[in-house]
Amino acid sequence: MTIRPVSMIGFDADDTLWQNEQYYRFTEQSFRDLLAGYAEGEHVSERLLEAEKRNLAHYGFGIKGFTLSMIETAIEVTEGRVPTETISEILMIGRELLKHPVECLPHAREALESLRGQYFLVLITKGDLFDQERKLAQSGLGDFFDAVEIVSDKTATTYRRIFGKHGEGPERAMMVGNSLKSDIVPAIAAGAWGVFVPHELTWVLEHVEKPTEAPRFREIADLSHLPALIADIGSGSNEIRA
Structure with missing residues (x-):
């Protein structure tokens, strides 16, 4: 047989x-734009990637972990001076990522x-x-x-x-x-x-x-x-x- x-x-x-990945790329660009007054876009992306690597063991894969990594990166890049309004905008673009069409x-x-x-x-x-x-x-x-x-x-x-x-x-x-x-x-x-x-x-x-x-x-x-x-x-x- x-x-x-x-x-x-x-x-x-x-x-x-x-x-899927294209929506993360769009979101990352929006994040870079938010922090344009503090650092060059490439530097922001590098710091974000470092945060994602560190946080995988804590938050796992997915949008929630990505959003927390963006917030952490914003705090680091601005040396703790990131306005609360910017944090709110990061949360907003993270929520938008959860709504993207399939x-x-x-x-x-x-x-x-x-x-x-x-x-x-x-x-x-x-x-x-x-x-x-x-x-x-x-x-x-x-x-x-x-x-x-x-x-x-x-x-x-x-x-x-x-x-x-x-x-x-x-x-x-x-x-x-x-x-x-x-x-x-x-x-x-x-x-x-x-x-x-x-x-x-x-x-x-x-x-x-x-x-x-x-x-x-x-x-x-x-x-x-x-x-x-x-x-x-x-x-x-x-x-x-x-």
Whole structure:
């Protein structure tokens, strides 16, 4: 009996299924404009990135942590002289980030439609719980998924747990996403396939080298190529025979 090598597919959400990073870039520019009287824009961005790095362990990923990092940066850059009005404006642009519209990326819906029913589909995303739930609801893609996992971070342990909980383990699972650091490298380390779908904007803290030597690493230009890639894996020498 021939068993398909892939029975479960995990999908990242932000910048894989819908736009996300572009809204952070817009917000960061607004933040730089607010502090233009105190420091050059590049300096503000550098200090903000440093604050984000420090705060990930405390606040995790997402808009709330980003907003707190902006406030911390404003205090540092102004040496404690930031007006309360500016703090209020930072909070306002943070709230606006929580309201941004959900714009699905090209081919996302079509790919999910073609795979639904053939594979167990799981949305695996990290960030603010309420914000991720909001975006999933507004995207109109929720009905395509058999399960949803909103996690604090994505590690090999995370993927082993999810693929074991919902399926037959990572060996017969695939993770699809735009972040090499969060979606691809740890999924492959867990034993799954990792399919990299590059996005033109990726947060600098998500940058790592491509695991090109890993046998289960694949890269596609966009999600329109995913069904064919999965079919190719299934028809090749990667089949498991039992």
